[in-house]
Amino acid sequence: MRGVFQPWISRCRAPRAEDDIMASGGFYPAPDPLSRTDVGEPKRRCNVSFPRPEIQVTKPASAAAASAVPCPSLFSDSGGLAQNLVEAYLTVRNETERRTSPLTPEDQVIQSMPDASPAKWHRAHTTWFFEQFLLGEHCQGYQPFHPDYAFLFNSYYVSAGPRHARHQRGHLTRPGADEVTAYRRHVDAAVVKFFHEAGEDALKAIAPLVEVGLNHEQQHQELMLTDILHAFAQNPIPPAYDPAWTFPASTRTGDKWVSLNEGIHTVGHTDDSFHFDNEKPAHRALVGPVKLARKLVTNAEWIAFMQDGGYTTPTLWLMDGFAAVGNEAWQAPGHWREVDGEWHIMTLAGLKPVDPSAPVCHVSYYEADAFARWSGKHLPTEMEWEVAARAGQLNDAFGIVWQWTRSAYSPYPGYRAIEGALGEYNGKFMVNQLVLRGSSLATPEGHSRITYRNFFYPHHRWQFTGLRLADYAT
Ligand SMILES: [Fe+2]
Numbered sequence: 114m115r116g117v118f119q120p121w122i123s124r125c126r127a128p129r130a131e132d133d134i135m136a137s138g139g140f141y142p143a144p145d146p147l148s149r150t151d152v153g154e155p156k157r158r159c160n161v162s163f164p165r166p167e168i169q170v171t172k173p174a175s176a177a178a179a180s181a182v183p184c185p186s187l188f189s190d191s192g193g194l195a196q197n198l199v200e201a202y203l204t205v206r207n208e209t210e211r212r213t214s215p216l217t218p219e220d221q222v223i224q225s226m227p228d229a230s231p232a233k234w235h236r237a238h239t240t241w242f243f244e245q246f247l248l249g250e251h252c253q254g255y256q257p258f259h260p261d262y263a264f265l266f267n268s269y270y271v272s273a274g275p276r277h278a279r280h281q282r283g284h285l286t287r288p289g290a291d292e293v294t295a296y297r298r299h300v301d302a303a304v305v306k307f308f309h310e311a312g313e314d315a316l317k318a319i320a321p322l323v324e325v326g327l328n329h330e331q332q333h334q335e336l337m338l339t340d341i342l343h344a345f346a347q348n349p350i351p352p353a354y355d356p357a358w359t360f361p362a363s364t365r366t367g368d369k370w371v372s373l374n375e376g377i378h379t380v381g382h383t384d385d386s387f388h389f390d391n392e393k394p395a396h397r398a399l400v401g402p403v404k405l406a407r408k409l410v411t412n413a414e415w416i417a418f419m420q421d422g423g424y425t426t427p428t429l430w431l432m433d434g435f436a437a438v439g440n441e442a443w444q445a446p447g448h449w450r451e452v453d454g455e456w457h458i459m460t461l462a463g464l465k466p467v468d469p470s471a472p473v474c475h476v477s478y479y480e481a482d483a484f485a486r487w488s489g490k491h492l493p494t495e496m497e498w499e500v501a502a503r504a505g506q507l508n509d510a511f512g513i514v515w516q517w518t519r520s521a522y523s524p525y526p527g528y529r530a531i532e533g534a535l536g537e538y539n540g541k542f543m544v545n546q547l548v549l550r551g552s553s554l555a556t557p558e559g560h561s562r563i564t565y566r567n568f569f570y571p572h573h574r575w576q577f578t579g580l581r582l583a584d585y586a587t
Protein backbone atom coordinates (compact mmCIF):
# COMPACT_ATOMS: atom_id res chain seq x y z
CA MET A 114 0.00 0.00 0.00
CA ARG A 115 2.66 2.47 0.99
CA GLY A 116 4.42 2.07 -2.29
CA VAL A 117 1.32 3.14 -4.13
CA PHE A 118 -0.39 5.65 -1.91
CA GLN A 119 2.56 7.41 -0.35
CA PRO A 120 1.99 9.27 2.91
CA TRP A 121 2.40 12.90 3.60
CA ILE A 122 5.68 13.34 5.40
CA SER A 123 5.70 16.24 7.80
CA ARG A 124 5.90 17.08 11.44
CA CYS A 125 3.14 17.41 13.96
CA ARG A 126 3.85 20.16 16.47
CA ALA A 127 1.18 20.06 19.08
CA PRO A 128 -1.91 18.14 18.12
CA ARG A 129 -5.00 18.92 20.07
CA ALA A 130 -6.60 16.03 21.83
CA GLU A 131 -9.88 14.76 20.43
CA ASP A 132 -11.28 15.30 23.89
CA ASP A 133 -10.95 19.02 23.23
CA ILE A 134 -12.66 18.61 19.91
CA MET A 135 -15.53 16.82 21.56
CA ALA A 136 -15.75 19.53 24.20
CA SER A 137 -15.93 22.22 21.54
CA GLY A 138 -18.83 20.66 19.72
CA GLY A 139 -18.06 17.02 19.19
CA PHE A 140 -17.62 15.40 15.84
CA TYR A 141 -20.61 17.34 14.54
CA PRO A 142 -20.20 21.07 15.14
CA ALA A 143 -22.98 23.58 14.82
CA PRO A 144 -23.74 24.74 11.27
CA ASP A 145 -21.05 27.05 10.00
CA PRO A 146 -22.00 29.56 7.29
CA LEU A 147 -20.27 28.63 4.06
CA SER A 148 -19.50 32.09 2.87
CA ARG A 149 -16.70 33.44 0.78
CA THR A 150 -16.66 36.27 3.27
CA ASP A 151 -15.21 33.63 5.58
CA VAL A 152 -11.76 33.93 4.04
CA GLY A 153 -10.11 35.03 7.24
CA GLU A 154 -8.06 32.80 9.45
CA PRO A 155 -9.41 29.28 9.14
CA LYS A 156 -10.70 27.62 12.27
CA ARG A 157 -7.84 25.27 12.85
CA ARG A 158 -8.34 22.59 15.42
CA CYS A 159 -4.70 22.03 16.12
CA ASN A 160 -1.32 23.46 15.45
CA VAL A 161 0.04 20.98 12.98
CA SER A 162 1.98 21.25 9.79
CA PHE A 163 0.06 20.52 6.63
CA PRO A 164 0.72 18.30 3.67
CA ARG A 165 3.52 19.55 1.50
CA PRO A 166 3.04 18.54 -2.09
CA GLU A 167 6.14 18.51 -4.21
CA ILE A 168 5.21 21.94 -5.51
CA GLN A 169 3.23 24.10 -3.16
CA VAL A 170 0.08 25.31 -4.77
CA THR A 171 -1.25 28.72 -3.98
CA LYS A 172 -4.88 28.76 -4.83
CA PRO A 173 -7.55 31.30 -4.07
CA ALA A 174 -9.63 30.58 -1.03
CA SER A 175 -12.47 28.75 -2.68
CA ALA A 176 -15.91 29.78 -1.68
CA ALA A 177 -17.33 26.56 -0.43
CA ALA A 178 -14.06 25.59 1.15
CA ALA A 179 -13.30 29.03 2.56
CA SER A 180 -13.51 28.05 6.18
CA ALA A 181 -12.50 24.47 5.64
CA VAL A 182 -9.50 23.11 7.45
CA PRO A 183 -6.84 21.30 5.44
CA CYS A 184 -6.35 17.73 6.43
CA PRO A 185 -3.45 17.59 8.91
CA SER A 186 -0.60 15.27 8.15
CA LEU A 187 -0.35 11.86 9.67
CA PHE A 188 3.32 11.25 10.12
CA SER A 189 5.65 12.60 12.71
CA ASP A 190 9.29 12.01 13.44
CA SER A 191 8.61 12.10 17.16
CA GLY A 192 5.88 9.50 17.34
CA GLY A 193 2.31 10.35 18.18
CA LEU A 194 0.97 8.67 15.09
CA ALA A 195 -2.25 7.72 16.87
CA GLN A 196 -2.94 11.33 17.74
CA ASN A 197 -2.06 12.50 14.24
CA LEU A 198 -4.45 9.99 12.78
CA VAL A 199 -7.22 11.10 15.10
CA GLU A 200 -6.67 14.75 14.23
CA ALA A 201 -6.60 14.16 10.49
CA TYR A 202 -9.57 11.84 10.59
CA LEU A 203 -11.80 14.14 12.63
CA THR A 204 -10.83 17.19 10.58
CA VAL A 205 -11.96 15.62 7.34
CA ARG A 206 -15.05 14.01 8.82
CA ASN A 207 -16.12 17.31 10.34
CA GLU A 208 -15.73 19.07 7.00
CA THR A 209 -18.24 16.70 5.44
CA GLU A 210 -20.74 17.59 8.15
CA ARG A 211 -19.99 21.29 7.75
CA ARG A 212 -20.87 21.06 4.08
CA THR A 213 -24.01 19.15 4.98
CA SER A 214 -25.17 21.67 7.55
CA PRO A 215 -27.12 23.97 5.16
CA LEU A 216 -29.13 21.02 3.84
CA THR A 217 -32.52 19.85 5.10
CA PRO A 218 -33.27 16.13 5.46
CA GLU A 219 -35.33 16.42 2.25
CA ASP A 220 -32.38 18.01 0.43
CA GLN A 221 -30.29 15.01 1.40
CA VAL A 222 -32.57 12.48 -0.30
CA ILE A 223 -32.73 13.86 -3.83
CA GLN A 224 -30.86 12.33 -6.75
CA SER A 225 -31.52 14.66 -9.67
CA MET A 226 -29.80 12.45 -12.28
CA PRO A 227 -28.06 9.06 -12.34
CA ASP A 228 -24.58 10.63 -12.26
CA ALA A 229 -25.33 12.54 -9.06
CA SER A 230 -25.87 11.05 -5.64
CA PRO A 231 -27.90 12.17 -2.64
CA ALA A 232 -26.00 14.06 0.04
CA LYS A 233 -27.13 11.45 2.53
CA TRP A 234 -25.58 8.76 0.36
CA HIS A 235 -22.26 10.62 0.15
CA ARG A 236 -22.18 10.87 3.95
CA ALA A 237 -22.94 7.19 4.36
CA HIS A 238 -20.73 5.93 1.55
CA THR A 239 -17.64 7.71 2.86
CA THR A 240 -18.42 6.14 6.24
CA TRP A 241 -18.80 2.70 4.69
CA PHE A 242 -15.36 3.15 3.12
CA PHE A 243 -13.76 3.30 6.59
CA GLU A 244 -16.02 0.58 7.94
CA GLN A 245 -15.29 -1.76 5.05
CA PHE A 246 -11.60 -1.24 4.40
CA LEU A 247 -10.29 -0.10 7.80
CA LEU A 248 -12.45 -1.47 10.59
CA GLY A 249 -13.69 -4.55 8.76
CA GLU A 250 -10.24 -5.66 7.68
CA HIS A 251 -8.00 -4.42 10.50
CA CYS A 252 -10.05 -3.99 13.69
CA GLN A 253 -10.64 -7.35 15.29
CA GLY A 254 -14.09 -7.76 16.75
CA TYR A 255 -15.63 -4.74 15.04
CA GLN A 256 -19.37 -5.10 14.54
CA PRO A 257 -20.87 -3.30 11.53
CA PHE A 258 -23.46 -0.69 12.39
CA HIS A 259 -26.11 -2.33 10.19
CA PRO A 260 -25.93 -5.58 8.19
CA ASP A 261 -27.49 -4.01 5.08
CA TYR A 262 -25.42 -0.85 4.86
CA ALA A 263 -22.58 -2.51 2.97
CA PHE A 264 -25.07 -3.28 0.19
CA LEU A 265 -26.61 0.20 0.26
CA PHE A 266 -23.42 2.22 0.42
CA ASN A 267 -20.83 0.30 -1.58
CA SER A 268 -20.35 2.36 -4.72
CA TYR A 269 -18.52 0.38 -7.38
CA TYR A 270 -16.20 -2.01 -5.52
CA VAL A 271 -17.06 -5.35 -7.08
CA SER A 272 -14.46 -7.01 -4.88
CA ALA A 273 -16.32 -5.77 -1.80
CA GLY A 274 -19.56 -7.48 -2.69
CA PRO A 275 -22.98 -6.73 -4.23
CA ARG A 276 -24.31 -3.20 -4.14
CA HIS A 277 -27.39 -1.09 -4.69
CA ALA A 278 -27.91 0.30 -8.19
CA ARG A 279 -26.31 3.69 -8.59
CA HIS A 280 -29.22 5.25 -10.45
CA GLN A 281 -31.61 4.22 -7.67
CA ARG A 282 -29.80 5.88 -4.78
CA GLY A 283 -32.43 8.60 -4.69
CA HIS A 284 -35.19 6.05 -4.16
CA LEU A 285 -34.21 5.54 -0.55
CA THR A 286 -36.00 7.56 2.08
CA ARG A 287 -34.67 5.12 4.68
CA PRO A 288 -32.23 5.18 6.35
CA GLY A 289 -32.97 8.81 7.02
CA ALA A 290 -30.48 11.61 7.46
CA ASP A 291 -30.51 11.17 11.23
CA GLU A 292 -29.79 7.47 10.92
CA VAL A 293 -26.87 8.28 8.64
CA THR A 294 -25.63 10.69 11.30
CA ALA A 295 -25.83 7.87 13.84
CA TYR A 296 -23.93 5.63 11.41
CA ARG A 297 -21.19 8.23 11.06
CA ARG A 298 -20.92 8.61 14.83
CA HIS A 299 -20.74 4.86 15.34
CA VAL A 300 -17.91 4.47 12.84
CA ASP A 301 -16.11 7.59 14.05
CA ALA A 302 -16.10 6.35 17.62
CA ALA A 303 -14.83 2.95 16.54
CA VAL A 304 -12.11 4.44 14.34
CA VAL A 305 -10.86 6.79 17.06
CA LYS A 306 -10.85 3.95 19.58
CA PHE A 307 -8.96 1.80 17.10
CA PHE A 308 -6.35 4.50 16.53
CA HIS A 309 -5.71 4.70 20.27
CA GLU A 310 -5.55 0.98 20.88
CA ALA A 311 -3.90 -0.47 17.79
CA GLY A 312 -0.26 0.20 18.62
CA GLU A 313 2.42 1.97 16.66
CA ASP A 314 3.37 -0.84 14.30
CA ALA A 315 -0.23 -1.56 13.34
CA LEU A 316 -0.90 2.13 12.83
CA LYS A 317 2.12 2.51 10.56
CA ALA A 318 0.73 -0.31 8.48
CA ILE A 319 -2.75 1.16 8.12
CA ALA A 320 -1.85 4.87 7.92
CA PRO A 321 -1.62 4.88 4.08
CA LEU A 322 -5.07 3.30 3.94
CA VAL A 323 -6.41 6.01 6.24
CA GLU A 324 -4.91 8.63 3.92
CA VAL A 325 -6.70 7.13 0.97
CA GLY A 326 -9.93 7.13 2.97
CA LEU A 327 -9.53 10.78 3.91
CA ASN A 328 -8.71 11.86 0.37
CA HIS A 329 -11.62 9.77 -0.85
CA GLU A 330 -13.93 11.61 1.53
CA GLN A 331 -12.56 14.95 0.30
CA GLN A 332 -13.43 13.95 -3.26
CA HIS A 333 -16.97 13.28 -2.11
CA GLN A 334 -17.08 16.63 -0.33
CA GLU A 335 -16.72 18.27 -3.73
CA LEU A 336 -19.32 15.98 -5.24
CA MET A 337 -21.76 16.85 -2.47
CA LEU A 338 -21.74 20.47 -3.66
CA THR A 339 -21.91 19.74 -7.38
CA ASP A 340 -24.70 17.23 -6.86
CA ILE A 341 -26.87 19.43 -4.67
CA LEU A 342 -26.30 22.35 -7.05
CA HIS A 343 -27.54 20.19 -9.91
CA ALA A 344 -30.60 19.27 -7.85
CA PHE A 345 -31.31 22.89 -6.92
CA ALA A 346 -30.86 23.90 -10.57
CA GLN A 347 -33.87 21.71 -11.46
CA ASN A 348 -36.06 23.66 -9.04
CA PRO A 349 -38.20 26.38 -10.68
CA ILE A 350 -37.80 28.36 -7.47
CA PRO A 351 -34.01 28.18 -7.34
CA PRO A 352 -32.85 27.57 -3.77
CA ALA A 353 -29.59 28.93 -2.42
CA TYR A 354 -27.21 26.51 -0.75
CA ASP A 355 -25.51 29.51 0.85
CA PRO A 356 -27.02 32.95 0.12
CA ALA A 357 -23.75 34.71 1.03
CA TRP A 358 -21.61 32.71 -1.40
CA THR A 359 -19.92 34.54 -4.27
CA PHE A 360 -17.97 33.24 -7.25
CA PRO A 361 -14.21 33.32 -6.58
CA ALA A 362 -12.33 36.25 -8.05
CA SER A 363 -10.21 35.43 -11.08
CA THR A 364 -6.98 36.94 -12.30
CA ARG A 365 -7.44 39.36 -15.20
CA THR A 366 -4.43 39.47 -17.47
CA GLY A 367 -5.86 39.84 -20.95
CA ASP A 368 -4.97 37.44 -23.71
CA LYS A 369 -1.35 36.73 -22.90
CA TRP A 370 0.09 33.41 -23.86
CA VAL A 371 2.68 31.17 -22.25
CA SER A 372 5.13 29.71 -24.77
CA LEU A 373 6.53 26.26 -24.18
CA ASN A 374 9.50 25.47 -26.34
CA GLU A 375 9.98 21.92 -27.48
CA GLY A 376 11.58 19.84 -24.78
CA ILE A 377 11.47 16.68 -22.74
CA HIS A 378 9.94 17.14 -19.31
CA THR A 379 9.28 14.93 -16.31
CA VAL A 380 5.56 14.68 -15.59
CA GLY A 381 3.70 12.82 -12.92
CA HIS A 382 4.19 12.60 -9.18
CA THR A 383 7.81 12.30 -8.14
CA ASP A 384 8.01 12.50 -4.34
CA ASP A 385 6.54 10.83 -1.26
CA SER A 386 3.75 13.30 -0.58
CA PHE A 387 0.26 11.90 -0.92
CA HIS A 388 -0.97 11.14 -4.39
CA PHE A 389 -3.39 8.79 -6.05
CA ASP A 390 -1.94 5.87 -7.95
CA ASN A 391 -2.97 7.31 -11.32
CA GLU A 392 -0.40 10.12 -10.90
CA LYS A 393 2.48 7.66 -11.16
CA PRO A 394 4.86 6.52 -12.48
CA ALA A 395 6.50 9.84 -13.19
CA HIS A 396 7.95 9.72 -16.65
CA ARG A 397 9.41 11.85 -19.38
CA ALA A 398 7.25 13.42 -22.07
CA LEU A 399 7.94 15.46 -25.17
CA VAL A 400 6.11 18.78 -24.91
CA GLY A 401 5.91 21.71 -27.27
CA PRO A 402 6.25 23.87 -29.10
CA VAL A 403 2.91 25.22 -27.95
CA LYS A 404 1.37 28.30 -26.39
CA LEU A 405 -1.08 28.07 -23.50
CA ALA A 406 -3.46 30.83 -22.49
CA ARG A 407 -2.57 32.27 -19.11
CA LYS A 408 -6.20 32.86 -18.33
CA LEU A 409 -9.36 30.84 -18.32
CA VAL A 410 -12.02 31.35 -21.00
CA THR A 411 -14.61 33.81 -19.76
CA ASN A 412 -18.40 34.01 -19.90
CA ALA A 413 -18.13 37.00 -22.26
CA GLU A 414 -16.12 34.93 -24.71
CA TRP A 415 -18.60 32.10 -24.37
CA ILE A 416 -21.55 34.38 -25.07
CA ALA A 417 -19.77 35.54 -28.24
CA PHE A 418 -19.49 31.89 -29.23
CA MET A 419 -23.21 31.42 -28.60
CA GLN A 420 -24.18 34.56 -30.50
CA ASP A 421 -22.07 33.42 -33.44
CA GLY A 422 -24.12 30.23 -33.73
CA GLY A 423 -21.71 28.10 -31.79
CA TYR A 424 -24.33 25.61 -30.67
CA THR A 425 -25.93 25.31 -34.11
CA THR A 426 -22.87 25.03 -36.37
CA PRO A 427 -22.15 21.33 -36.90
CA THR A 428 -18.68 21.88 -38.35
CA LEU A 429 -17.47 23.08 -34.95
CA TRP A 430 -18.38 19.87 -33.18
CA LEU A 431 -17.25 16.32 -32.74
CA MET A 432 -19.99 14.02 -34.01
CA ASP A 433 -20.83 12.72 -30.52
CA GLY A 434 -20.75 16.26 -29.24
CA PHE A 435 -23.23 17.57 -31.79
CA ALA A 436 -25.48 14.60 -31.02
CA ALA A 437 -25.35 15.61 -27.37
CA VAL A 438 -26.28 19.19 -28.30
CA GLY A 439 -29.38 17.85 -30.04
CA ASN A 440 -30.32 15.23 -27.51
CA GLU A 441 -29.84 17.50 -24.51
CA ALA A 442 -31.06 20.69 -26.24
CA TRP A 443 -27.91 22.51 -25.19
CA GLN A 444 -27.93 26.23 -26.02
CA ALA A 445 -25.66 27.45 -23.25
CA PRO A 446 -23.47 26.08 -20.45
CA GLY A 447 -25.03 23.98 -17.74
CA HIS A 448 -27.14 25.70 -15.10
CA TRP A 449 -27.70 28.77 -17.34
CA ARG A 450 -31.22 30.18 -17.60
CA GLU A 451 -32.46 33.07 -19.71
CA VAL A 452 -34.56 35.43 -17.62
CA ASP A 453 -36.13 38.46 -19.33
CA GLY A 454 -33.59 38.23 -22.11
CA GLU A 455 -30.62 38.08 -19.76
CA TRP A 456 -28.52 35.01 -19.06
CA HIS A 457 -28.41 33.86 -15.48
CA ILE A 458 -26.54 30.99 -13.87
CA MET A 459 -27.51 28.78 -10.99
CA THR A 460 -24.84 29.08 -8.31
CA LEU A 461 -24.39 27.96 -4.73
CA ALA A 462 -25.96 31.31 -3.81
CA GLY A 463 -28.97 30.72 -6.06
CA LEU A 464 -29.74 32.17 -9.49
CA LYS A 465 -27.43 35.05 -10.39
CA PRO A 466 -26.81 37.14 -13.52
CA VAL A 467 -23.96 35.76 -15.57
CA ASP A 468 -20.80 37.78 -14.89
CA PRO A 469 -19.18 38.39 -18.29
CA SER A 470 -15.71 38.63 -16.83
CA ALA A 471 -15.87 35.45 -14.77
CA PRO A 472 -14.48 32.15 -16.07
CA VAL A 473 -17.08 30.06 -17.86
CA CYS A 474 -18.24 27.10 -15.79
CA HIS A 475 -20.30 23.92 -16.27
CA VAL A 476 -19.19 23.17 -19.81
CA SER A 477 -18.64 19.67 -21.14
CA TYR A 478 -15.59 18.46 -23.02
CA TYR A 479 -17.68 18.52 -26.18
CA GLU A 480 -18.49 22.19 -25.64
CA ALA A 481 -14.93 23.07 -24.68
CA ASP A 482 -13.63 21.39 -27.81
CA ALA A 483 -16.18 23.18 -30.04
CA PHE A 484 -15.33 26.52 -28.45
CA ALA A 485 -11.64 25.93 -29.05
CA ARG A 486 -12.30 25.08 -32.69
CA TRP A 487 -14.46 28.21 -33.08
CA SER A 488 -11.60 30.22 -31.60
CA GLY A 489 -9.13 28.80 -34.09
CA LYS A 490 -7.30 27.22 -31.16
CA HIS A 491 -7.19 23.89 -29.30
CA LEU A 492 -7.39 22.42 -25.84
CA PRO A 493 -4.01 21.68 -24.23
CA THR A 494 -2.84 18.20 -23.40
CA GLU A 495 -2.52 17.33 -19.74
CA MET A 496 1.27 17.23 -20.13
CA GLU A 497 1.34 20.74 -21.57
CA TRP A 498 -0.87 21.91 -18.71
CA GLU A 499 1.40 20.29 -16.11
CA VAL A 500 4.61 21.71 -17.56
CA ALA A 501 3.15 25.23 -17.70
CA ALA A 502 1.70 24.89 -14.20
CA ARG A 503 5.02 23.67 -12.78
CA ALA A 504 6.56 26.80 -14.22
CA GLY A 505 3.96 28.87 -12.41
CA GLN A 506 2.74 30.38 -15.66
CA LEU A 507 -0.99 29.63 -15.50
CA ASN A 508 -3.38 32.04 -13.85
CA ASP A 509 -6.23 30.50 -11.89
CA ALA A 510 -4.91 27.00 -12.37
CA PHE A 511 -6.51 26.08 -9.06
CA GLY A 512 -9.60 26.94 -7.07
CA ILE A 513 -12.08 28.12 -9.70
CA VAL A 514 -12.82 25.53 -12.38
CA TRP A 515 -11.31 22.23 -13.40
CA GLN A 516 -9.86 22.61 -16.87
CA TRP A 517 -10.57 20.15 -19.64
CA THR A 518 -7.57 18.81 -21.50
CA ARG A 519 -7.55 16.92 -24.78
CA SER A 520 -5.81 13.97 -23.12
CA ALA A 521 -7.57 10.66 -22.77
CA TYR A 522 -7.62 9.33 -19.22
CA SER A 523 -5.24 6.44 -19.68
CA PRO A 524 -2.53 4.81 -17.55
CA TYR A 525 0.90 6.34 -17.40
CA PRO A 526 3.64 4.09 -18.81
CA GLY A 527 4.23 1.28 -16.34
CA TYR A 528 1.09 1.90 -14.30
CA ARG A 529 -0.43 -1.10 -12.58
CA ALA A 530 -3.40 -0.98 -10.26
CA ILE A 531 -2.70 -2.43 -6.85
CA GLU A 532 -4.13 -5.80 -5.92
CA GLY A 533 -7.33 -6.04 -3.94
CA ALA A 534 -10.49 -3.99 -3.79
CA LEU A 535 -8.71 -0.64 -3.66
CA GLY A 536 -7.16 -1.47 -7.00
CA GLU A 537 -10.61 -0.58 -8.32
CA TYR A 538 -10.22 3.01 -7.12
CA ASN A 539 -8.81 4.49 -10.33
CA GLY A 540 -7.45 1.94 -12.77
CA LYS A 541 -10.68 0.45 -14.02
CA PHE A 542 -11.92 3.83 -15.21
CA MET A 543 -9.05 4.40 -17.61
CA VAL A 544 -11.06 4.30 -20.82
CA ASN A 545 -13.42 6.67 -22.64
CA GLN A 546 -12.91 9.60 -20.29
CA LEU A 547 -10.92 12.85 -20.54
CA VAL A 548 -8.48 14.32 -18.04
CA LEU A 549 -9.16 17.59 -16.26
CA ARG A 550 -6.41 19.43 -14.44
CA GLY A 551 -6.30 22.01 -11.66
CA SER A 552 -9.07 22.13 -9.07
CA SER A 553 -12.35 23.96 -8.53
CA LEU A 554 -14.06 26.31 -6.12
CA ALA A 555 -15.53 23.24 -4.41
CA THR A 556 -12.28 21.32 -3.97
CA PRO A 557 -11.40 21.08 -0.27
CA GLU A 558 -8.37 22.95 0.95
CA GLY A 559 -5.24 20.85 0.77
CA HIS A 560 -6.65 18.51 -1.86
CA SER A 561 -5.11 20.24 -4.92
CA ARG A 562 -1.79 19.53 -6.56
CA ILE A 563 -0.12 19.94 -9.91
CA THR A 564 -0.05 16.25 -10.76
CA TYR A 565 -3.72 15.60 -9.83
CA ARG A 566 -5.64 13.88 -12.63
CA ASN A 567 -9.38 14.34 -12.48
CA PHE A 568 -11.48 12.60 -15.12
CA PHE A 569 -15.01 12.69 -16.45
CA TYR A 570 -16.91 11.57 -19.52
CA PRO A 571 -16.97 14.09 -22.36
CA HIS A 572 -20.67 14.89 -21.97
CA HIS A 573 -20.45 15.63 -18.26
CA ARG A 574 -20.94 19.24 -17.25
CA TRP A 575 -22.43 19.32 -13.78
CA GLN A 576 -19.01 19.66 -12.20
CA PHE A 577 -17.30 23.05 -11.94
CA THR A 578 -15.59 22.65 -15.31
CA GLY A 579 -14.12 25.24 -17.67
CA LEU A 580 -11.16 25.57 -20.00
CA ARG A 581 -8.10 27.41 -21.13
CA LEU A 582 -6.93 27.40 -24.74
CA ALA A 583 -3.78 26.17 -26.46
CA ASP A 584 -2.31 27.39 -29.74
CA TYR A 585 -0.12 25.23 -31.92
CA ALA A 586 0.17 27.79 -34.69
CA THR A 587 3.70 28.61 -35.71
FE1 LIG B 1 -16.42 6.87 -3.34
